[in-house]
Amino acid sequence: MSLVKLYDTTLRDGTQAEDISFLVEDKLRIAHRLDELGIHYIEGGWPGSNPKDVAFFKDIKKEKLSQAKIAAFGSTRRAKITPDKDHNLKTLVQAEPDVCTIFGKTWDFHVREALRISLEENVELIFDSLEFLKSRVPEVFYDAEHFFDGYKANPEYAIKTLKAAQDAKADCIVLCDTNGGTMPFELVDIIKEVRKHISTPLGIHTHNDSDCAVANSLHAVDQGIVQIQGTINGFGERCGNANLCSIIPALRLKMQKECVSDEQLKKLRALSRFVYELANISPNKHQPYVGNSAFAHKGGVHVSAIQRHPETYEHLRPELVGNMTRVLISDLSGRSNILAKAEEFQINMDSKDPVTLEILDNIKEMENRGYQFEGAEASFELLMKRALGTHRKFFSIIGFRCIDEKRHEDQKPLSEATVMVKVGGKIEHTAAEGNGPVNALDNALRKALEKFYPKLKEVKLLDYKVRVLPAGQGTASSIRVLIESGDKESRWGTVGVSENIVDASYQALIDSIEYKLHKSEETENVKK
Numbered sequence: 001m002s003l004v005k006l007y008d009t010t011l012r013d014g015t016q017a018e019d020i021s022f023l024v025e026d027k028l029r030i031a032h033r034l035d036e037l038g039i040h041y042i043e044g045g046w047p048g049s050n051p052k053d054v055a056f057f058k059d060i061k062k063e064k065l066s067q068a069k070i071a072a073f074g075s076t077r078r079a080k081i082t083p084d085k086d087h088n089l090k091t092l093v094q095a096e097p098d099v100c101t102i103f104g105k106t107w108d109f110h111v112r113e114a115l116r117i118s119l120e121e122n123v124e125l126i127f128d129s130l131e132f133l134k135s136r137v138p139e140v141f142y143d144a145e146h147f148f149d150g151y152k153a154n155p156e157y158a159i160k161t162l163k164a165a166q167d168a169k170a171d172c173i174v175l176c177d178t179n180g181g182t183m184p185f186e187l188v189d190i191i192k193e194v195r196k197h198i199s200t201p202l203g204i205h206t207h208n209d210s211d212c213a214v215a216n217s218l219h220a221v222d223q224g225i226v227q228i229q230g231t232i233n234g235f236g237e238r239c240g241n242a243n244l245c246s247i248i249p250a251l252r253l254k255m256q257k258e259c260v261s262d263e264q265l266k267k268l269r270a271l272s273r274f275v276y277e278l279a280n281i282s283p284n285k286h287q288p289y290v291g292n293s294a295f296a297h298k299g300g301v302h303v304s305a306i307q308r309h310p311e312t313y314e315h316l317r318p319e320l321v322g323n324m325t326r327v328l329i330s331d332l333s334g335r336s337n338i339l340a341k342a343e344e345f346q347i348n349m350d351s352k353d354p355v356t357l358e359i360l361d362n363i364k365e366m367e368n369r370g371y372q373f374e375g376a377e378a379s380f381e382l383l384m385k386r387a388l389g390t391h392r393k394f395f396s397i398i399g400f401r402c403i404d405e406k407r408h409e410d411q412k413p414l415s416e417a418t419v420m421v422k423v424g425g426k427i428e429h430t431a432a433e434g435n436g437p438v439n440a441l442d443n444a445l446r447k448a449l450e451k452f453y454p455k456l457k458e459v460k461l462l463d464y465k466v467r468v469l470p471a472g473q474g475t476a477s478s479i480r481v482l483i484e485s486g487d488k489e490s491r492w493g494t495v496g497v498s499e500n501i502v503d504a505s506y507q508a509l510i511d512s513i514e515y516k517l518h519k520s521e522e523t524e525n526v527k528k
C-alpha cells in the first residue's frame with residue numbers, strides 16, 4: 001500500500017465558507033479529533049489574518065497531539081519588499097508551526113489583474129518567499145493557486161512558477177483548482193505534463209464548483225500525487241473544498257492507499273457530526289458515507305434484498321466508516337420494511353402474521369393522508385404496538401383548549417392552553433402559558449402529566465417542523481407536524497396530521513410523551 005498524506009484545511013479554508021466560523025476553543029477541539037482520525041497535517045489558520053488565528057497557534061502548542069503536524073497558512077511576500085520585512089511571512093515564522101504553506105500565483109491573468117505586477121516579479125517573490133521560510137520552518141509547502149486555469153492559459157509560465165518553488169526547495173508543490181472549474185479528464189492530462197518538468201512531490205487542492213472536487217482529488221492520487229488537501233464535510237469557500245469524509249474511505253477502501261487505520265476510519269461519521277455541531281449547521285443527511293441516509297433503504301425491493309445480503313444495495317459495509325444500515329418506513333414499503341423495523345424495535349413479528357399486512361395497509365393509507373414516518377420512527381413504533389396489542393395507555397385526554405389573544409396592535413400575542421387528563425381514576429385539570437399555542441399546549445400537557453410521571457421532566461422539545469401539504473387549498477390545507485424530542489439518552493421523532501395546526505401538533509406531542517413513557521417502563525423492566 002502506498003502512503004497518501006492527508007492535509008486538512010477545515011480550520012482555514014473551511015472557515016472561508018459562508019455561515020462558518022469557529023472560536024479558538026472549537027478549533028482546538030476539532031484539531032484533537034482530526035489528530036485522532038489520523039490526519040497528517042492540520043492547517044490551523046492564517047496567522048497574518050486575524051488575532052484569533054494567532055491565538056490558535058499559541059494555544060495549540062500547549063496541546064498534546066499524537067501524530068498530526070500543525071500547518072500555518074499565508075501568501076507569498078508583497079511586491080517591492082524583501083521577505084524579512086514582509087508582515088505576513090514574519091507572522092508565519094513567529095507562529096512556530098511544524099509546516100508553513102504559502103500560496104502564490106500561477107495564472108498570468110491573476111498576476112496582471114490581481115497582483116498588478118510583472119510576470120517576472122511574481123516568479124521572484126515565489127522563490128524568495130519559499131527560500132526565506134525554508135531556513136526557518138521544518139517543512140514548507142507551496143500551494144500553486146489557480147494552477148489548472150493558469151496552465152490552460154499559459155502552460156509555459158505556469159510551469160515556470162512551479163520551477164521557482166522547486167528551486168527554493170519546497171517540500172511539496174500543491175496543484176490547486178482554486179475556482180473549481182476543472183474537469184477530471186483535463187486534470188489528469190495536465191498532471192501528466194507537470195510530471196515531465198517537476199520532480200518535487202506533488203499535492204492536490206480542489207474546490208467543488210463543478211461538483212468534481214472529490215473525483216479530481218482521487219484522479220490526482222491515481223497520477224501519483226502524495227498529498228491531498230480537503231476539509232471535513234467539504235466546508236469551504238463558495239461551493240466548498242474536496243470533502244475528506246468521501247476521500248478518506250475511497251482512498252482506504254477502494255484504492256487501497258495507506259492513510260488512516262481501520263480503527264480510525266470507524267471514527268469518520270462521528271467526526272463529521274462533531275464538526276457540523278461546532279459549526280452549528282444541520283448535518284447533510286444525504287452526505288455519502290457519513291450521512292444518515294447514506295445506508296438508509298426505503299424501497300421494499302431494496303429492503304427485501306439487503307436482508308438477504310446487504311451488498312445487494314450497499315457499496316460497502318457502513319460500520320467501516322462508523323455508519324449503520326437503516327430501514328425507512330413509507331408508502332414505498334413492503335413487508336420486509338415492517339419486519340426489519342420490528343426487529344430493530346425488538347418486537348416479535350412473523351412475516352405470515354396478518355398483522356404485518358394490516359400495519360402495511362395502515363401505513364400506506366396514513367401516508368396517503370399526509371403522514372410521513374421516515375422522520376417519525378417513534379410514532380411508527382407506537383403504531384406497531386397498537387396493532388399488536390402491546391401498547392399501554394398511560395393516560396387519556398378528556399379535552400384541551402388553546403386561546404391565542406392579541407389585546408393591542410403593539411403588544412405581543414398571548415397564548416394559553418388548558419388540558420384535562422385522566423390518569424388511573426384521577427382527573428387533572430391544568431393551564432399554562434406559552435410563546436405560541438403549541439408551546440402553551442406542550443407546557444400544559446407536561447404540567448398535568450409530570451405529577452404522575454416525573455420522568456417526563458427529562459424530555460426536551462428539540463425541533464418542530466410544519467409542512468403544508470399540497471392537496472389542500474390555502475389555509476384549509478392539511479398540515480403535517482414533525483416533532484423531534486430528546487432526553488439524556490436518545491432522540492425520537494413523532495408526527496401528526498390535521499387540517500388544524502394545533503391538532504396536528506397535539507397528535508405529535510402525545511406520541512412523543514407516550515413514547516417516552518413506554519421507553520422508561522421498558523428500561524425499568526430490564527433493570528428488574
Ligand SMILES: CC(=O)SCCNC(=O)CCNC(=O)[C@H](O)C(C)(C)COP(=O)(O)OP(=O)(O)OC[C@H]1O[C@@H](n2cnc3c(N)ncnc32)[C@H](O)[C@@H]1OP(=O)(O)O
Pocket residue numbers: 016046048049050075076077078079103104105114115145178237
Ligand atoms: C485561494 C485562497 O483561498 S487564498 C486565502 C484567502 N483567504 C483570505 O483572504 C482570508 C484571510 N485574509 C485576510 O485576512 C486579509 O485579506 C489579509 C490580512 C490577508 C490581507 O488584507 P489587506 O491587506 O487588507 O488586503 P485585501 O484583503 O484587501 O487584499 C488582498 C491583498 O493580498 C494581495 N495578494 C493576493 N494574493 C497574493 C499573493 N499570492 N502574494 C502576495 N500578495 C497577494 C493582493 O494583491 C492584495 O494586496 P494589495 O491590495 O496591496 O494589492
Ligand SMILES: CC(=O)C(=O)O
Pocket residue numbers: 013103143144145146176177178179205207
Ligand atoms: C490555496 C487555496 O486555498 C486555493 O487555491 O484554493
